Structure formats: structure tokens, C-alpha cells
Amino acid sequence: MREIPRPQFDQSLRSHNAKRVSIIDAAANVFCREGFGGANIDLIAAEAGVSRQTVYNHHGDKENLLSAVVSEITERCNARSFAVLGTFPDHPGDLEADLVAFAVRLNKNCLCDRDGKFLRKLIQTEGERNPQLFASWRNEGPGKIWSALAARFARLAFSGHLEIDDPDAAARQFLALINADLQLPMLLGEPLGEDQLKASATSAVRTFLRAFGRRVAASSSDAPAIPA
Amino acid sequence: MREIPRPQFDQSLRSHNAKRVSIIDAAANVFCREGFGGANIDLIAAEAGVSRQTVYNHHGDKENLLSAVVSEITERCNARSFAVLGTFPDHPGDLEADLVAFAVRLNKNCLCDRDGKFLRKLIQTEGERNPQLFASWRNEGPGKIWSALAARFARLAFSGHLEIDDPDAAARQFLALINADLQLPMLLGEPLGEDQLKASATSAVRTFLRAFGRRVAASSSDAPAIPA
DNA sequence: AAAAAATTAGACACACTTGTCTAATTCGTC
DNA sequence: GACGAATTAGACAAGTGTGTCTAATTTTTT
Known part of the structure; x- marks a missing residue:
């Protein structure tokens, strides 16, 4: 639903990608512990060490995040x-x-x-x-x-x-x-x-x-x- | 948490109990489909064919209902x-x-x-x-x-x-x-x-x-x- | 038929979540 | 240092769910 802006250089791309992976990992943990219905995006963001907005920037909505995971x-x-x-x-x-x-x-x-x-x-x-x-x-x-x-x-x-x-x-x-x-x-x-x-x-x-x-x-x- | 009043005779006890079982069954279905976090008491009540209040009368809160199930x-x-x-x-x-x-x-x-x-x-x-x-x-x-x-x-x-x-x-x-x-x-x-x-x-x-x-x-x- | 118990629909306060938005801030590049 | 992109904290509206309460109704017992 939302464009993910692509940084131009490797340096920043690595950091970007590192966050992406860290979000996926945290989401996997939380979905696994709480189930999809009980999972909470704030908790995922906190566990990934990023802000909630960053989660939305990377993966769009919750359903989409599950897909990515x-x-x-x-x-x-x-x-x-x-x-x-x-x-x-x-x-x-x-x-x-x-x-x-x-x-x-x-x-x-x-x-x-x-x-x-x-x-x-x-x-x-x-x-x-x-x-x-x-x-x-x-x-x-x-x-x-x-x-x-x-x-x-x-x-x-x-x-x-x-x-x-x-x-x-x-x-x-x-x-x-x-x-x-x-x-x-x-x-x-x-x-x-x-x-x-x-x-x-x-x-x-x-x-x-x-x-x-x-x-x-x-x-x-x-x-x-x-x-x- | 809440007293369940005991009716004195079989006739009413059967009806009471029938509702109890029907609530348990519906709750089992919904918990199974949606997970505990995603389950919704209104849906359980509807699926059991009783009112939401009756669910609370029988089993107290959601956690307790899960236990009973x-x-x-x-x-x-x-x-x-x-x-x-x-x-x-x-x-x-x-x-x-x-x-x-x-x-x-x-x-x-x-x-x-x-x-x-x-x-x-x-x-x-x-x-x-x-x-x-x-x-x-x-x-x-x-x-x-x-x-x-x-x-x-x-x-x-x-x-x-x-x-x-x-x-x-x-x-x-x-x-x-x-x-x-x-x-x-x-x-x-x-x-x-x-x-x-x-x-x-x-x-x-x-x-x-x-x-x-x-x-x-x-x-x-x-x-x-x-x-x- | 009268009394007691159980059930119902509906309203309600409260809390929580989602997804969006904005302004401030950090980061990396030029 | 200046610029742009990414990130952040926080506020926000809208929606949803829980658990309680009340008044009306039905069912069962006496």
C-alpha cells in the first residue's frame, strides 16, 4: 500500500535493511507468542528497537507484516x-x-x-x-x-x-x-x-x-x- | 469470581447445563479459529445462541472461560x-x-x-x-x-x-x-x-x-x- | 396464579489498538 | 556545514472489545 523509499548507497541500505530484518525477527517472535490477533504493533516495534512509524514505513499494515514474516x-x-x-x-x-x-x-x-x-x-x-x-x-x-x-x-x-x-x-x-x-x-x-x-x-x-x-x-x- | 446460582430441580438444571455446554462448545470453536487474543465474547455468545451476559454469568471473565473450555x-x-x-x-x-x-x-x-x-x-x-x-x-x-x-x-x-x-x-x-x-x-x-x-x-x-x-x-x- | 430465578437487550465507561499525521531529530552524503 | 532521506516521539481519530449495570422479559418452581 505504501512506497518504501530506496536509499541510493550501500552504507545506508545496510542500516535500512538491518532494521527491516530486525523488525521481521521481532514480529516473528511476537506473532509466535501472542498469535496474530493478540499481537500488538507497539510491542513489535519496541522489541525491534524501532519506532512504530518505522514498522509501518517498512511493511505497511499488520496483515502485510505477517506476509513478510x-x-x-x-x-x-x-x-x-x-x-x-x-x-x-x-x-x-x-x-x-x-x-x-x-x-x-x-x-x-x-x-x-x-x-x-x-x-x-x-x-x-x-x-x-x-x-x-x-x-x-x-x-x-x-x-x-x-x-x-x-x-x-x-x-x-x-x-x-x-x-x-x-x-x-x-x-x-x-x-x-x-x-x-x-x-x-x-x-x-x-x-x-x-x-x-x-x-x-x-x-x-x-x-x-x-x-x-x-x-x-x-x-x-x-x-x-x-x-x- | 462470581457465584453460579444452583437451581434446585432437574428440569431447570438441564436447561441451565445445556446452555453451559453450548457456551463451552461455541467458545472452543472460536478460541480454536481465532486464538485467545483474537477471540471475541460477543461472537462466542452469538454462536452459542445466548446473550453475552449469560456467558459472564456462567463463566466469569474470558480467562476463566478458557479454563473451563x-x-x-x-x-x-x-x-x-x-x-x-x-x-x-x-x-x-x-x-x-x-x-x-x-x-x-x-x-x-x-x-x-x-x-x-x-x-x-x-x-x-x-x-x-x-x-x-x-x-x-x-x-x-x-x-x-x-x-x-x-x-x-x-x-x-x-x-x-x-x-x-x-x-x-x-x-x-x-x-x-x-x-x-x-x-x-x-x-x-x-x-x-x-x-x-x-x-x-x-x-x-x-x-x-x-x-x-x-x-x-x-x-x-x-x-x-x-x-x- | 404468584414468586423466584434465569435470561435478554441495550447502554455504558474504560481501556486498548490500529493506522495516520506532524514536527523535531538523527543519520549519511555532498 | 548544508542538504535530503530516514527515523523518532507524540498526538490523534476511529474503531473495537471487555466487563458491568439496569430494566424488561422469559422460564421454572411453589
């Missing part, structure tokens, strides 16, 4: 998710250990971090009222990430490390399992310890491999096969 | 959960089919129904600001239900139908698996079809049994063992 966080979150996906153990040494480490990375950087929590919360509260707000999240986020993860699992199956019928289902179930023990603490907003993340991932991967690992040795948790 | 829904939800737990297949005929049916019941009546969705949403939005509000939910709900489910699985393991090391972890993972395919639609508020529930449960139980079923036959999905 969602776009920003979605982008950040997707970038991190694909970065973590890039560390998937395509050529595992110790499959179990490698998958556990991968699961911990995924949880810590994408699912259980501040941005992930924020997105989940916001989608749940505002998703029904504003479906188009999260359309890009849905298309660019879970859609692509899940199928990318499924592709990685399919490759592990092809190379003989796993036995998988439906890689898409396996990917969904992998994600569900690595979150099984963390959902309650996350729901209640409790901070997650490093050891908790590790324990959850370990238990999840063990079950995942009992279901989809190669049926070579019977019950022990030895790494199965295929050195190179 | 949470208690009511928690109680309902727990009652249903334990009822469903009572249908756990302790003496399975076809283990896979029985577990699938049980998972569908659990999802349909406890996790994915209106009350379950409401509680999850509300805990996520208001849990951090009001931890004591959900204390009873936490103690009476997930705590007891999870351990009860774990006990059932332990029994199945003892009777030779499953191979489980840690029944508590298995119970948590069972719940995580049967929700794996439903989380995204639920997050977005999409209605869940009967077929969707069934497909999700089938896929989840198949994986669960690959992980924890008895290692008798190798790969097929036949029911394994122990007729009576």
Missing part, C-alpha cells in the same frame, strides 16, 4: 533444509550412526529450531484463515523436501543398504519417527537438550532400520553390508 | 481415549488387521477429531503463556495413555506376538507412525477422509510390524503366528 521465515527454513539434505549419507560408512547424525542435524536445524517452530505454530493458527499465505511454503517446503528425501532413501535401497517398497512413505515415516519423542516437549515449548535430540534420533533410527534395514543378521544392531 | 475438552478427550484403549487387540486374530482397525479408531476418535485438534492447537498457542492450564491434561492425558498403550504392547510381546525391547518407545513410535501421513492435512485444517485414515493406518502398521513383528517369515505381509 512468513515469506522470510519460509525462505530461511527451506534454505536450511536443503543444506541439511545435502549432508544425507549417500555412501554410508556406518549406516546407523550416519542416519542418527543426519536426523539430529535435521531436527536441530529445520524442525525444532526457532523458525521451524514458528512456522508450524503459525500455520496451525492462521492456516485455515489464510491458506494462500502458506501456499508457497507448502509447494516449496514439505513438497520438495519430502520427495528429495524419498529420492535419497530410494538410492540407498538401490545400492542395497535398505529394503524399501515405497520411498515416499518411508521418508514420511522417517520424519515422523525422528520427531516421536520430541513432539510433547515441543508442544509445551520446552527447550530441547542436545542429549534429548540424540536419544530421540537413536531410538528412531534403530526402529527405522529394524523396518527397512537389510535382513542379514537377525537382531543385533551391527552395520550390515557393502563396504564401498 | 480446556477442562471440559480435556476430560472428554481422555474419556474417549481410554474407551478406545479398551478396544486394543489383546488377543489378536489377524494382528495386522486388528492393529490397523485400532489405529483408525484412535485417530478418528482421539487424535484427529475436533477435540483433539482443538487441544493440540490450544496447547501450542497458549501452552507457553499458561503452563498450569494444561498441567492436568499432561498428567491425566498423554502420560497415562502412553503408558497404558505401552503396557498393551508389552503384553503382546510377552505373548509372543511382537518383539519389543522398550515398550514405551514402541508406543510413542506407534503413535508417531499412525500420524505420519495425517500431520500435513491436519496442520492445514483439511478434512480427513475415511480412506485416508485407513491408508495411513495400514502403511503405519505395516512398518510397525516390519520393525517389531516376529521374525518368522521373511518379507511378505502374512500374519505370523500363534493362533490362540
Whole structure:
């Protein structure tokens, strides 16, 4: 609704942009804590360390600010998710250990971090009222990430490390399992310890491999096969 | 804060109580849709078909109304959960089919129904600001239900139908698996079809049994063992 | 039918929020 | 130092929501 004046030089643009980001961050925090209806622009401005007018100068009205926040966080979150996906153990040494480490990375950087929590919360509260707000999240986020993860699992199956019928289902179930023990603490907003993340991932991967690992040795948790 | 006068006879008590329930229901809907901050008492009164004053007469202020709603829904939800737990297949005929049916019941009546969705949403939005509000939910709900489910699985393991090391972890993972395919639609508020529930449960139980079923036959999905 | 209790509509004061506006001030560039 | 753009504090109108109150009405009990 309102023109954002563009400063001509980098120096001032950086300061301008720094404020923009700081407003987005503060707004994310407040929207997340209070919900959209309960959020208050004065509080956002105070938390961002700027005046209320500056918030309006940058992002227009409240609805627009929410849009900007969602776009920003979605982008950040997707970038991190694909970065973590890039560390998937395509050529595992110790499959179990490698998958556990991968699961911990995924949880810590994408699912259980501040941005992930924020997105989940916001989608749940505002998703029904504003479906188009999260359309890009849905298309660019879970859609692509899940199928990318499924592709990685399919490759592990092809190379003989796993036995998988439906890689898409396996990917969904992998994600569900690595979150099984963390959902309650996350729901209640409790901070997650490093050891908790590790324990959850370990238990999840063990079950995942009992279901989809190669049926070579019977019950022990030895790494199965295929050195190179 | 305010005395609720008690009528002396059933006739009027029923009407009184009917209004009470109808207010709770409407409040649940509105709180769920708009969040606590965005909820509006006039709207709740209108949706309940009573006047605003009646809302105040019954439940005092807004905070108090939220308390009442949470208690009511928690109680309902727990009652249903334990009822469903009572249908756990302790003496399975076809283990896979029985577990699938049980998972569908659990999802349909406890996790994915209106009350379950409401509680999850509300805990996520208001849990951090009001931890004591959900204390009873936490103690009476997930705590007891999870351990009860774990006990059932332990029994199945003892009777030779499953191979489980840690029944508590298995119970948590069972719940995580049967929700794996439903989380995204639920997050977005999409209605869940009967077929969707069934497909999700089938896929989840198949994986669960690959992980924890008895290692008798190798790969097929036949029911394994122990007729009576 | 009379009395008591519950409900209703409406008005009300009070507080809060949004979004705009203005004048003063700071910041960075020329 | 002078200039322009960005920021700030503060006031402001309009709208909205809460919680209370009163008088009228309905419902239920005696």
C-alpha cells in the first residue's frame, strides 16, 4: 500500500535493511507468542528497537507484516533444509550412526529450531484463515523436501543398504519417527537438550532400520553390508 | 469470581447445563479459529445462541472461560481415549488387521477429531503463556495413555506376538507412525477422509510390524503366528 | 396464579489498538 | 556545514472489545 523509499548507497541500505530484518525477527517472535490477533504493533516495534512509524514505513499494515514474516521465515527454513539434505549419507560408512547424525542435524536445524517452530505454530493458527499465505511454503517446503528425501532413501535401497517398497512413505515415516519423542516437549515449548535430540534420533533410527534395514543378521544392531 | 446460582430441580438444571455446554462448545470453536487474543465474547455468545451476559454469568471473565473450555475438552478427550484403549487387540486374530482397525479408531476418535485438534492447537498457542492450564491434561492425558498403550504392547510381546525391547518407545513410535501421513492435512485444517485414515493406518502398521513383528517369515505381509 | 430465578437487550465507561499525521531529530552524503 | 532521506516521539481519530449495570422479559418452581 505504501512506497518504501530506496536509499541510493550501500552504507545506508545496510542500516535500512538491518532494521527491516530486525523488525521481521521481532514480529516473528511476537506473532509466535501472542498469535496474530493478540499481537500488538507497539510491542513489535519496541522489541525491534524501532519506532512504530518505522514498522509501518517498512511493511505497511499488520496483515502485510505477517506476509513478510512468513515469506522470510519460509525462505530461511527451506534454505536450511536443503543444506541439511545435502549432508544425507549417500555412501554410508556406518549406516546407523550416519542416519542418527543426519536426523539430529535435521531436527536441530529445520524442525525444532526457532523458525521451524514458528512456522508450524503459525500455520496451525492462521492456516485455515489464510491458506494462500502458506501456499508457497507448502509447494516449496514439505513438497520438495519430502520427495528429495524419498529420492535419497530410494538410492540407498538401490545400492542395497535398505529394503524399501515405497520411498515416499518411508521418508514420511522417517520424519515422523525422528520427531516421536520430541513432539510433547515441543508442544509445551520446552527447550530441547542436545542429549534429548540424540536419544530421540537413536531410538528412531534403530526402529527405522529394524523396518527397512537389510535382513542379514537377525537382531543385533551391527552395520550390515557393502563396504564401498 | 462470581457465584453460579444452583437451581434446585432437574428440569431447570438441564436447561441451565445445556446452555453451559453450548457456551463451552461455541467458545472452543472460536478460541480454536481465532486464538485467545483474537477471540471475541460477543461472537462466542452469538454462536452459542445466548446473550453475552449469560456467558459472564456462567463463566466469569474470558480467562476463566478458557479454563473451563480446556477442562471440559480435556476430560472428554481422555474419556474417549481410554474407551478406545479398551478396544486394543489383546488377543489378536489377524494382528495386522486388528492393529490397523485400532489405529483408525484412535485417530478418528482421539487424535484427529475436533477435540483433539482443538487441544493440540490450544496447547501450542497458549501452552507457553499458561503452563498450569494444561498441567492436568499432561498428567491425566498423554502420560497415562502412553503408558497404558505401552503396557498393551508389552503384553503382546510377552505373548509372543511382537518383539519389543522398550515398550514405551514402541508406543510413542506407534503413535508417531499412525500420524505420519495425517500431520500435513491436519496442520492445514483439511478434512480427513475415511480412506485416508485407513491408508495411513495400514502403511503405519505395516512398518510397525516390519520393525517389531516376529521374525518368522521373511518379507511378505502374512500374519505370523500363534493362533490362540 | 404468584414468586423466584434465569435470561435478554441495550447502554455504558474504560481501556486498548490500529493506522495516520506532524514536527523535531538523527543519520549519511555532498 | 548544508542538504535530503530516514527515523523518532507524540498526538490523534476511529474503531473495537471487555466487563458491568439496569430494566424488561422469559422460564421454572411453589
